[in-house]
Amino acid sequence: MKEITTREEEVMRHFWSAGALFVKQIVDMYPDPKPHFNTISTYVRSLEEKGYLNHEALGTTFRYFPVISEEEYKKGNLGNVIKKYFDSSYLNVVSTFIREDKISVDEVKRLLEEVEKQSKE
Template identity: 25%
Template sequence: MDEVSFTPRELDVMSILWRAGSGTVSEVREALDEDLAYTSVLSALQTLEEKGFVRHEPEGRAYRYHPTVAPEKAGRSALARIREAVFQGSAELMFAQLVSDRRLKREELERMRHLLAERLEEES
């Protein structure tokens, strides 16, 4: 499971599972912004299970689904795809776009600075 890639609907479902830790089809359906049929949510969860991104266990008459991939791993994969597709492979251009966002608070920028300093120390 090196490549972690989600369709937009799968990402919505995974986001709910990551936040809640687990969920039944009904719980996931309720938490979605979009009003989807039960079978559509079930189908998304089954597809995610086939891909190895979730697992299920019986809970009464339903199944409870649990994520098997960490959001950080999915994030790394998504960022790599964005870096290649949007920023011509340049992490520098992607970073410049990120830090130019005026909605970032000073505290977030300071934490980013600290992370960069730590990473630079590792390279020394």
């Protein structure tokens, strides 16, 4: 799936929290000054082209809905970051966290316990 911009992700968050929406409803969710309808419509169409949204026609308008959950997006996004910055190695990720003191020895031990538990199941 293609990567999305920060603004597109912002729009997706509205869909993930509310479900199916019309573009006008998304515009109304923003605080003042609200973005222009055409701007949000462009983001929505782009998200649909990238495979994140689909739509249903209701009269002369479209109601859009997400076709990927936030959880699926997070997993895919995390995978892309690991592939791009850590040579597709989860070990490199954990090693980096250890070197930069972002994860404690106790947390590493808990992680190992979880891995061992998963391998037994």
